[in-house]
Amino acid sequence: MAGLTELLGRPSVEVAPLLLGAVLRHDHPDGPVAVRLTEVEAYAGTQDPGSHGFRGRTERNATMFGPPAHLYVYFVYGMHHCANVVTGPEGECGAVLVRAGEVVEGLELARTRRPPARRDAELAKGPASLCRALGIGPGHDGADLVAGPVTLTPADRPAAQVSTGPRVGLRHAADRPWRFWVTGDPTVSRYVPAKPRPAR
């Protein structure tokens, strides 16, 4: 499969399924942890009511408007961080949320970051869990995925079987089937619809 720069620079919806099987790795002083991606979601910027970029560029989402192959890390629900791969094309605010994966290196370190003890398949299940297992935090917003220490290596071959469905937890544009996952993989997170707005 192509290198990272050939893979990115195209619309996020096109890129997202191709990232399944790619390996996101963080070389940290405590040791490396690497995750093989099994679940992602595409966000299409200013054209997508579900995207942080829908209402234009702000201080928070500025990274998504920047060049591809960088990490957009955001803080949500007052306690969690989630990470996206910025895809481009530049100026279009495309990004792919990395939602889940299998820890393929650094299991011990990943476990210490995710107390209490859990099954291996749960270590990076869900976008905030994945960031915790990898030790990705607010300091990694804007990080260059080619330079490291967080790097993304494309899959050798396309995922054998890919399922698609609506994105998790969105109230807006919940109908767009832009969540992609490796069919049947035990590390894929559960689908949770958005909390309905209270009637008025």
Place this chain on the structure above:
DNA sequence: CCCATGATACTCT
């Protein structure tokens, strides 16, 4: 089912 927890962005109550 329910809630922790705080930044963000929107509406002026």
Place this chain on the structure above:
DNA sequence: GAGTATCATGGGG
């Protein structure tokens, strides 16, 4: 400016 609804979640009962 100040007040407030919302939130690309996870863990626990």
